[in-house]
Amino acid sequence: MTRIPTWRRIGVMLFAFSLLAAGCRAENDTSSGGSESPDASEEETSEEPSATEEETTEATEEDTAAAAGDAEFDIGVTEEPCPEPVNEDNGCIYLGTISDLTQGPFAALGQSIVESQAAFWRTVNEEGGIGGFDIDVTTYVRDSFYIPERHNQVYLEIKPNVLAIAQTLGSPGTAAILPDLKAEGIVAAPATWSSAWAFEPGIVESGNNYCIESMNSIDYALENFDPAPAKVMAVHYPGEYGEDGAAGARIGAEANGLEFVDVETPTGADNQAGAIDALVSQQPDLVIITTGPAENAAIVGQAAAQGFTGKVIGTSPTWNPGLNESPAAQALQTLYLQSSPWATYATDTPGHQALRDAIGREDGDDGLTSGWVWSYPLRDALTAAAEAGDLTRAGLLEAASNLEEVDYQGMLPEGSGNYAAEPNEGAVRGTLFQMPDPDSSTGVSLVTEEFFTGPTAESYELTEPCFLAAG
DSSP: OOOOOHHHHHHHHHHHHHHHHHHHHHHHHHHHTTSSOHHHHHHHHTSOOOHHHHHHHHHHHHHHHHHHOSSEEOTTEESSOOSSOSSTTSEEEEEEEEEOOSSSTTHHHHHHHHHHHHHHHHHHHHTTOBTTEEEEEEEEEEEOTTOHHHHHHHHHHHGGGOSEEEEEESHHHHHHHHHHHHHHTOOEEEESOOGGGGGSTTBOOOSOOHHHHHHHHHHHHHHHSSSOOSEEEEEEOSHHHHHHHHHHHHHHHHHTTOEEEEEEOOSSGGGOHHHHHHHHHHOOSEEEEESOHHHHHHHHHHHHHTTOOOEEEEOGGGOOGGGGGSTTHHHHHHHEEEEESSOOTTOOSHHHHHHHHHHTOSOOOHHHHHHHHHHHHHHHHHHHHHHTTEESHHHHHHHHHTOOOOOOTTSSOTTOOOOSSOHHHHOOOOBEEEEEOTTSTTSEEESOSSOBOOHHHHHOOOSSOHHHHTO
16 A cells, blocks of 8 residues: 555645635635625635635645655554655655674775765755665664674664664674575665575675686786696684685685695684694695785785795675785785775766765775665665555565666676576676786776686576575
């Protein structure tokens, strides 16, 4: 059933009453002039409104319904404007954010993602909002510390107040809330690239997953490194994030007949002695590293200082521009490449330009880029739900599950964001490669201008999450 906000219905009624009152005042003025009797005046006020009055009232009701958003809604959507509305006549859609903002290994990344997503949704609001509603993505921002238990705790705190989750940072934290997201039918945009999300309705992921990214890293190295690698080592966090990247490395190595070594390492720059020793003692030709930036710097910098000379490619979250100022900077500039699901902040696409315009500066880190890209699927799902007249959680889930392509404004290849397809058909398989660049605001510059898809990723059948298939 279409629901028109109560305060707007009251406004329509008051408008109609004002029309009648104006008519009565005009009649009373005529009566005081002696040309009409009180009885005649009463007769006239009891007549039906004129055609003009009916048309005006109907038009006002239609305008009000359109402004309010001609849709059903339930949790996380209000008739009242947002706390800081751009469009004061709009209602409000509240989205939640759970990020690593202070204490975890991805705090710098999380802060940039939050800033970028605030800019993204402000831009949406400045363009009129969605279906008669502004989008609030700032009221329900919470810090997870990159601890799964806390991630779940703050999720439960904000869940009663939000329609969807605009950001859930980290594979372990997202996995912690996944059962409840599914039970409640809540759509979420993950700030993570686990291959598991392809199998979860309502999780609107963007870009290649860690598994495909690692496959492409190995194929890229085989095509471009001299000598080509014969021995591959995966160094990674425990849990879905690290294990998904390592699984892709294993799949890529085995597909190409390469020797493969798996090294799991804990969080913390001071806890990398085992990983460093593995690089130095085993001297792999290629290392696929799936950690945080601090661990990346410790492993590469200290291993190089002890004689490691192989090449290293890091999955996207392992990089931070500050590494170019770290003691490991020289080793990283010599040995390291960064794989990435999309191009850097300064890239020339309509989406990148819209991002820079919204942020208000030409230089920025790629946490800003990621936050912007991750917001497109939820925008398109909200738009589809509003057009279908159903901004309930169930309506949004239906809309998200039937998106066949998301408009990323050129930031991802055409055809990306197909959530209606089966996981294997919908998977994005292109990866970009970057090298450390101290002169770039992102700390890296592109090595490949076009998305690279190697033969391993091209032919791989994604029938289950990679960390399960390779386990």
